[in-house]
Amino acid sequence: MAEPLLRVESLSKAYGGVQAVKDVSFTLVPGEILALIGPNGAGKSTCFNMVNGQIEPSGGRIFIDGQDTAGMSPRQIWRLGVGRTFQVAAVFSSMTVRENVQMALLSHENRTNVFWRQARQMESGKADEILELIGMASHADRPCAEMAYGDVKRLELAIALANDPKLLLMDEPAAGMAPRERVELMALTGRIARERNIGVLFTEHDMDVVFAHADRLMVLNRGELIAEGDPEEVRHNPQVRATYLGEGLVYDQAKTKVTT
Numbered sequence: 001m002a003e004p005l006l007r008v009e010s011l012s013k014a015y016g017g018v019q020a021v022k023d024v025s026f027t028l029v030p031g032e033i034l035a036l037i038g039p040n041g042a043g044k045s046t047c048f049n050m051v052n053g054q055i056e057p058s059g060g061r062i063f064i065d066g067q068d069t070a071g072m073s074p075r076q077i078w079r080l081g082v083g084r085t086f087q088v089a090a091v092f093s094s095m096t097v098r099e100n101v102q103m104a105l106l107s108h109e110n111r112t113n114v115f116w117r118q119a120r121q122m123e124s125g126k127a128d129e130i131l132e133l134i135g136m137a138s139h140a141d142r143p144c145a146e147m148a149y150g151d152v153k154r155l156e157l158a159i160a161l162a163n164d165p166k167l168l169l170m171d172e173p174a175a176g177m178a179p180r181e182r183v184e185l186m187a188l189t190g191r192i193a194r195e196r197n198i199g200v201l202f203t204e205h206d207m208d209v210v211f212a213h214a215d216r217l218m219v220l221n222r223g224e225l226i227a228e229g230d231p232e233e234v235r236h237n238p239q240v241r242a243t244y245l246g247e248g249l250v251y252d253q254a255k256t257k258v259t260t
């Protein structure tokens with residue numbers, strides 16, 4: 001069988017006496033949208049940050065495209081073709097939309113040392129292609145400081161795409177966005193991921209976003225993977241229902257609305 005894009009084997013992380021992640025294993029194939037969900041403190045961010053190299057695992061192994069990432073820095077992992085977006089959008093607000101994407105492209109090619117005057121001329125065609133892809137071509141010359149938060153989050157997706165990722169890690173991509181914008185951002189991400197065969201691993205608290213856009217879900221509780229499957233399987237899993245009901249969350253109301 002072909003090597004999955006991401007293979008996680010028996011991943012664990014302990015902080016002193018706190019076992020944040022326990023023996024978690026899963027795979028992700030190209031073009032697949034995989035959501036990692038769970039109540040607060042379940043271990044989602046810890047898992048995520050082990051995959052992107054920010055946290056060193058206490059045990060287990062992570063393979064990206066068959067390559068063991070043990071001992072690699074976040075930069076080395078990024079170079080394997082791993083793009084990421086953050087809970088709080090990270091863009092240069094003093095630059096325009098196009099300049100932000102140009103910087104990301106130059107960074108991908110290790111050319112951020114060129115003078116900015118020169119850099120402005122470089123990669124503008126490719127930057128415009130990416131902006132076209134995410135529907136922001138008409139915003140190219142706008143300073144980021146003037147943009148609405150939803151547009152900044154879309155730009156962040158463009159920056160992650162500049163690295164030509166095989167794997168995209170999205171930590172609560174919809175946090176802080178209006179409900180309609182959240183659904184639109186994930187629909188856009190899903191479309192691009194399927195078109196370009198990019199595997200996406202994302203964490204999200206908004207169950208509308210998760211159930212509408214994930215191909216597959218994994219549920220963590222107290223560091224352990226308690227369920228895995230397609231949205232319908234996970235929705236009807238008794239252990240998952242008990243976990244979420246314990247948190248005061250009900251997610252099977254009309255249109256998978258979350259109420260707390």
Ligand SMILES: Nc1ncnc2c1ncn2[C@@H]1O[C@H](COP(=O)(O)OP(=O)(O)OP(=O)(O)O)[C@@H](O)[C@H]1O
Pocket residue numbers: 015018019020038039040041042043044045046047
């Ligand atoms: N640096 C740290 N030192 C000690 N304990 C930590 C540290 N980081 C996380 N933890 C603990 O590990 C557990 C998992 O935390 P983590 O942030 O991964 O959960 P999460 O599912 O991402 O939560 P949230 O949804 O609230 O972001 C929690 O009990 C948390 O308190």
